[in-house]
Amino acid sequence: MHKLLEVYHSSKASKLILLGDLLYHGPRNDLPNEYNPKETSRLQNSLKESLICVKGNCEAEVDQMVLEFPVLADSAIMYLEQLGGRMIYLHHGHKPLPPLSSGTVVVSGHTHIPVAEEKDGLVFINPGSVAIPKGGYPASYCILEDRTFTILDFSGKVIMSLTI
Structure with missing residues (x-):
């Protein structure tokens, strides 16, 4: 989370979007040794005015008790x-999509695997994962600048990008 905050502050982005599983990543995932949910919640709370969040499949009501911003919405638009x-449709990615108009940008997390592609009239973006990357990818995040979604690792290397 510290690296993500450094990138967020240096990018001067107006919002930070978190796509679920903020404090816990489920029993199927080994947690990094340095993982500290109390510190993570403190850091997230320090940015509450800048956050847009959606509920992941590992969020629980108890998480909302320590977080000072809403995290229990299944989606945001x-x-x-x-x-x-x-339209930008934000969701974790573990539930089926509702009917969406052609051209909608669907942003999700769940798989922890970066994606930037157009398919069936929709644009799909998955920034990968800051904490528990999968599929052989490094820890990553996504920045939207102008009309380009760029997924980067924390060394600044571009993993993939898509201009729409």
């Missing part, structure tokens, strides 16, 4: 002028 007013 944004419309961004920089993308021509397109």
